[in-house]
Amino acid sequence: MKTVSSIPLILAASALLFFAAPGTARAQTDCLACHADAGAQDAAGHSVTIDGAKFHSSIHGVLNCNDCHSTIKEYPHPDKVTPVKCATCHAEQANGLAGSVHSDGAEHPCSSCHGDSHAIFPKEDARSAVYPLNVPRTCGACHGSDAMAKKHGLPNVYPLYMDSIHGFALSKEGLLVAANCQSCHGSHHILSRKNLESATYKSNIPKTCGTCHAGITTDYENGVHGKAVAAGRLGAPVCSDCHTAHAIEQPTADAFRMQSTPICGNCHKDKFSTYRDTFHSQLSSLGGYVETARCWDCHGAHEILPASDPRSPVAPANLVKTCGRCHAGANASFVQYQPHANARNRKLNPALYFVRLFMNLLLAGTLTFFVIHTILWLIRSRYDQIKKKAAKGVQP
Amino acid sequence: MSDLEQAAEASREHSSAKGRFFMRFTRAQRYLHATLFTTFLGLAATGLPMRFSESFWARRFASAVGGFGSIIFFHKLCAVVLTLAFAIHVKDIFTRSWVHREKGIFWGPNSMVANWKDAKDLFGHLRWFVGLGPKPQFGRYAYWEKFDYWAVFWGMIVIGFSGYAMWFAPFFARFLPGWALNAVLVIHSEEGLLAILFIFSIHFVNTHLRPDSFPMDMVVFTGVESEEEFKHKRPQEYEALAAQGKLEARVSEPAPTWLSNFSRVVGTIAILIGLLLLVLTLSAYLRE
Numbered sequence: 082m083k084t085v086s087s088i089p090l091i092l093a094a095s096a097l098l099f100f101a102a103p104g105t106a107r108a109q110t111d112c113l114a115c116h117a118d119a120g121a122q123d124a125a126g127h128s129v130t131i132d133g134a135k136f137h138s139s140i141h142g143v144l145n146c147n148d149c150h151s152t153i154k155e156y157p158h159p160d161k162v163t164p165v166k167c168a169t170c171h172a173e174q175a176n177g178l179a180g181s182v183h184s185d186g187a188e189h190p191c192s193s194c195h196g197d198s199h200a201i202f203p204k205e206d207a208r209s210a211v212y213p214l215n216v217p218r219t220c221g222a223c224h225g226s227d228a229m230a231k232k233h234g235l236p237n238v239y240p241l242y243m244d245s246i247h248g249f250a251l252s253k254e255g256l257l258v259a260a261n262c263q264s265c266h267g268s269h270h271i272l273s274r275k276n277l278e279s280a281t282y283k284s285n286i287p288k289t290c291g292t293c294h295a296g297i298t299t300d301y302e303n304g305v306h307g308k309a310v311a312a313g314r315l316g317a318p319v320c321s322d323c324h325t326a327h328a329i330e331q332p333t334a335d336a337f338r339m340q341s342t343p344i345c346g347n348c349h350k351d352k353f354s355t356y357r358d359t360f361h362s363q364l365s366s367l368g369g370y371v372e373t374a375r376c377w378d379c380h381g382a383h384e385i386l387p388a389s390d391p392r393s394p395v396a397p398a399n400l401v402k403t404c405g406r407c408h409a410g411a412n413a414s415f416v417q418y419q420p421h422a423n424a425r426n427r428k429l430n431p432a433l434y435f436v437r438l439f440m441n442l443l444l445a446g447t448l449t450f451f452v453i454h455t456i457l458w459l460i461r462s463r464y465d466q467i468k469k470k471a472a473k474g475v476q477p
Numbered sequence: 478m479s480d481l482e483q484a485a486e487a488s489r490e491h492s493s494a495k496g497r498f499f500m501r502f503t504r505a506q507r508y509l510h511a512t513l514f515t516t517f518l519g520l521a522a523t524g525l526p527m528r529f530s531e532s533f534w535a536r537r538f539a540s541a542v543g544g545f546g547s548i549i550f551f552h553k554l555c556a557v558v559l560t561l562a563f564a565i566h567v568k569d570i571f572t573r574s575w576v577h578r579e580k581g582i583f584w585g586p587n588s589m590v591a592n593w594k595d596a597k598d599l600f601g602h603l604r605w606f607v608g609l610g611p612k613p614q615f616g617r618y619a620y621w622e623k624f625d626y627w628a629v630f631w632g633m634i635v636i637g638f639s640g641y642a643m644w645f646a647p648f649f650a651r652f653l654p655g656w657a658l659n660a661v662l663v664i665h666s667e668e669g670l671l672a673i674l675f676i677f678s679i680h681f682v683n684t685h686l687r688p689d690s691f692p693m694d695m696v697v698f699t700g701v702e703s704e705e706e707f708k709h710k711r712p713q714e715y716e717a718l719a720a721q722g723k724l725e726a727r728v729s730e731p732a733p734t735w736l737s738n739f740s741r742v743v744g745t746i747a748i749l750i751g752l753l754l755l756v757l758t759l760s761a762y763l764r765e
Contacts, residue, residue, distance in 0.1 A: 357531070360643065360662055363545075366530035370545035410647035417655015418646070424663055436660045440667035447628075447671060451679040454621075455687075457606035462688040 109133065111156065112146045124160045136199045140206075165198070167191045177269035194219055211268070214251060216261040217242055224262075241327035258293070265289050281326070284310055286319040294320075300383035307383075318348070332382070335371045345376040355421040372407065379403055379420065498701040500729040505569070510697050512562040513629070514747055519555035521673045521754050523548045528666050529761035556640055563633050586616045586717065589627070595620040616713040621683050632672045639665035670758070677755035681748060693748060698740030699732035 115121060116131040123129050136142055147153050152163040168175035171191075183189040192198045196210035196219075204211045210219045217239065223229050225239030242248045242262070250259035265280060272279035280289040287307065291298030301307040301320070309317035323344050324330075330337040342365060346353030356362050356376075364373035377385075379395055386393035394403040400416035408415065422430050424437040502510075526535035526548060539548055573579040581587045597613070599620045604610035618626075639661040642649040646658055685693040689710065696702040708715045718724040732740075 360527075363527045363530040364549075367526060367535060367539035367545040367548060370549075373545075408647055412647065412650055414653070414655055415647050415650035415658070418650075418658040419656070422656075422659040424659075430656070430659070432656045433659050433663060437663045437667070440664060440671075444667055444671040444674070448674055448679070451675070451683075454603070454606075455679055455682050457603070459682065459687055461606045461608075466688050 139200050140203050174269045181271045213257050220262040238327045245329040246331050290320045304385040338371045342375050355423045497704040498731045499707045499727045501696050502700045516555040516559040523552040532761045614713040635668045677751040693744045
């Protein structure tokens with residue numbers, strides 16, 4: 082019985098819509114009578130032209146003009162009209178925006194991101210300014226300007242992002258899943274990275290990146306760096322400390338490998354300095370030899386574990402396997418090689434210390450003796466030569 | 478007198494001024510030296526960028542020649558050639574001394590082995606430098622020449638061994654302790670550096686750039702030197718040969734013009750490369 086009784090109700094509602102629709106169209110047609118004119122301008126000379134067709138296809142196309150322009154009741158309407166308040170309907174977004182870095186409504190009206198307010202499309206629509214593939218360009222309108230970057234003390238991130246692995250995935254491959262600005266920063270409630278609540282606050286970054294890179298984030302959280310950050314030691318690196326925030330490169334690519342060791346060296350200065358004494362480093366500095374061992378080839382990249390942990394690739398029991406990845410035939414004696422030996426430290430590496438001392442004394446001793454010997458010889462020979470020439474000159 | 482006659486007379490004067498020439502180095506010895514200095518220059522030019530891999534010129538050079546891969550390939554190539562030359566030299570000494578029972582290889586005036594006279598010559602030479610005594614009468618090989626020879630000999634063994642230990646590290650690790658693998662790089666680079674600094678400064682000056690030989694001593698290229706030079710540089714050997722009546726047996730043709738010119742070009746290039754490497758090495762070393 083319930084089904085039968087609801088049928089007239091549906092019919093009535095449909096009829097209401099059917100009859101209401103021409104009225105709506107008429108209301109907009111009335112406005113467009115003036116506003117469709119391509120040359121329509123207000124008193125200040127700004128264009129007030131509306132593309133009716135485009136508006137109808139937009140997400141707000143079902144609305145009447147005065148649904149938003151609610152202060153306009155009659156024709157002709159006054160020159161100055163109250164600006165439209167998007168928050169009337171979009172309260173949630175407005176609330177989010179209120180505490181964000183873009184909260185200044187005068188500088189950041191909704192239209193600064195969503196584009197022409199009469200041609201707003203849903204974010205799934207490729208015509209939308211906030212469609213994933215369009216987001217970087219939309220944000221880049223401000224965040225790609227040196228002047229703007231300078232004014233606010235921010236980096237000019239747009240070019241960095243566009244050249245990054247995310248930027249390439251988005252702009253070259255057209256991947257909707259590629260991280261765009263709002264994937265990390267959010268959309269309305271964007272907070273400064275100094276704000277504890279921000280998705281880009283240091284200790285929140287692993288979670289933010291983990292939204293997509295879940296597996297890597299788990300590895301990271303199991304490693305020494307992840308554990309340190311979780312324990313509140315914010316000196317330890319998070320994703321962006323090694324990969325950067327915007328200029329992220331493919332870490333397996335040659336370009337990244339070639340310039341990557343100083344990243345770890347920023348914090349691990351002593352290890353970096355001793356690494357630079359080794360053949361591994363000499364290989365890596367000279368280019369064209371990207372395979373040579375860099376920090377994470379031995380230590381791992383995300384799940385970094387101390388040598389005392391038996392799961393660590395640099396744990397004594399695993400060294401033959403770890404070194405053997407490059408050095409075929411590596412054996413127990415071979416892995417006694419110390420990739421971070423310090424020949425200047427007598428306590429840590431006594432044998433190496435004395436070898437270096439001996440070699441240096443040999444070098445300095447030999448050269449000192451012969452430099453003195455040869456300089457004296459040169460002076461004496463030249464003296465004799467001049468004397469001989471002078472003697473010849475006297476007796477023609 | 479016409480231009481041509483003038484030129485002809487000048488050339489006669491020039492040739493008559495040459496006088497007699499004496500053989501000092503055999504063809505085999507000259508080839509050995511040529512192999513030694515070309516591979517040494519190659520080893521130095523490829524080894525220094527590795528030793529000073531952080532310096533701007535090392536990176537420039539590396540990127541110009543195709544990166545580390547080509548540097549190490551050329552370094553190993555030169556090393557193998559030099560090792561072969563060294564092996565041939567050692568085998569030659571062995572054959573001459575033990576198979577042919579040739580006298581005077583390990584002792585006597587023509588030997589490379591240091592003796593009491595060398596010690597006396599060294600002190601005598603030092604005294605002469607400061608005007609405290611007469612110039613010593615040097616024999617076939619003076620003490621600094623013997624030092625050069627043994628420095629190279631020792632360097633060949635030390636640098637060669639440490640180099641091959643790195644090249645075939647897993648193999649050498651079978652009988653070397655672990656720390657030795659760290660030590661070989663220190664030994665190889667420090668000894669290499671010593672060799673480079675020594676050859677490109679001390680050897681160059683002692684043998685080629687000093688006033689008596691300036692701009693270079695051609696004898697190691699051509700094999701012969703003039704009587705005047707022989708008498709001046711190695712008076713003891715000259716006198717001994719004259720006393721024994723063996724001087725005539727050593728008289729030889731002067732070097733053909735093409736050989737002199739060729740040697741001069743090759744020698745100049747070698748010395749210039751060496752001096753350039755010396756400057757780069759010193760600048761990088763002092764900045765370390």
